[in-house]
Amino acid sequence: MGAAKHPRRPKRSLVVHGNAPLTEKGRLRLARCIVDDGWPIARAAERFQVSRPTATRWAQRYREAGPAGMADRSSRPARSPRRTPQPVVRKIVHLRWKQRLGPVAIAGRVGVAPWTVHGVLTSCGINRLWHVDRVTGEPVRRYEMTRPGELVHVDVKKLGNIPDGGGWRAHGPEQGGRNRQAHRDPTRPRKVHGRPNLGYCYVHSAVDAYSRLAYSEPLDDETAATALAFWARARAFFASHGITVERVLTDNGAAYISHAWRDEHTALGIKHSRTRPRRPQTNGKVERLNRTLMEEWAYRRLFTSERARRAALSGWLHHYNHHRPHTALGNLPPISRCINVTEQYT
Structure with a gap:
């Protein structure tokens, strides 16, 4: 096995400690x-x-x-008889980069203690994986836009509808199952035998990459016509905050590769870009919004109907845009980066 590549720590200049009598x-x-x-x-x-x-x-x-x-000299000993052999170090680094394994899993494969693996990972500067792409092992390339509207991320999140009276999250499997059966639409065929097909809620979302200002709507499908109607309302929302969309980024969903979507953006003069297949990280800002939506809106409360859950989305979005601190913005809300903050231009 060849030597695995890993990032090297930059050489640091030695600094004399505060109590040293001599420089x-x-x-x-x-x-x-x-x-x-x-x-x-x-x-x-x-x-x-x-x-x-x-x-x-x-x-x-x-x-x-x-x-x-x-000059100061290194305190490293001339000999380290108990140092981890280099072949073992290379194998540890290889398993870390290629398979994203932790110290315990790696230790079981190479036959050393987990704390030994952790020491090797720390010395190689790869003990944290937050800065590494989970799929390729390459460093994550983060980018920042320079102005509002320069790039808007668009995506759809699919959620199962909640039956009237509440589902299994609110009442458990038995009562939740009865509510699902009672709420079943006879005109909607069952996709799985014995399970009522209640349909889905498709949450369409758009996020400005610079300000992180977000606009979302819960809709009944993800067709091209529905996506275009949502996108028209989203552009109006951004325009009311002084944001003119210049470019939009989507995945390769059917609505976004349709001729209707292409023709609409050609007429509007908006550049449309799509992510590479099976690479949702490229559309990461709206994917992160989807995750936040699930944690803080969709599953935060035990809703007793789909209508109640959808009605709660607008209030949560106002909180997200106007009050919720965003770490990428220095713990300020997205509205702080908008031009038309007080809406005096509308």
């Missing part, structure tokens, strides 16, 4: 007093407020290497 220049003055001027060790040590062994050491280094000998 490199101070050591040089001490050594010159002893070697060049003939001062006794005791006198030089007293003058520079150091011990006699310290004065002797710097004088000896000055005799051997001159001014260059005054």
Whole structure:
């Protein structure tokens, strides 16, 4: 197995600690007093407020290497008999990069202790995976737009509808199952035998990449006509906040590869880009919004009907845009980056 590549830590300049009595220049003055001027060790040590062994050491280094000998030296021992062998280190690094394994899983494969694996990962600078793409192992390339509207991310999140009276999350499997059966639409065929087909809620979302201002709607499908109608309302929402959309980024959903979507954006003069297949990370800002929607809106409360859940979305979006701190914006809400904050232009 060849040596695996991993990021190297940048070389850091050694900094003298706060209690050190001598800097490199101070050591040089001490050594010159002893070697060049003939001062006794005791006198030089007293003058520079150091011990006699310290004065002797710097004088000896000055005799051997001159001014260059005054620099700090590594404290690493010349020999480390118990150091992890390099073949094992290479295997640990390979498993980390290629299979995204943690210390315990790697330890079981290479036959060393988990804390040994953790030490190797730390020394190689790969003990954290937040900065690495989970699929390719390459460093994550994060980008920041320079103005509102330069790029807007668009996506759809699919959720199962909640039956009237509440589903299994609110009442458990038994009562939730009865509610689902009672709420079943006879005109909607069952896709799985014995399970009522209640349909889905398709949450269409658009996020401005610069301000993180978000607009979402819960709709009944994800067809091209529905997506275009949502996109028209989303553009009007952004325009009311002083944002003119220049470019939109979507995945390769059927609505976004349709001729209707293409023709609409050609007429509007908006550039449309699509992500690579099976690469949702490229559309990461709206994917992250989808995750936040699930955690803080869709599953935060035990809704007793689909109507109640959909009605709660607009209030949550106002909180998200106007009050919820965003870490990428220095813990400020998205509205803080908008031009028309007070809506005085509408």
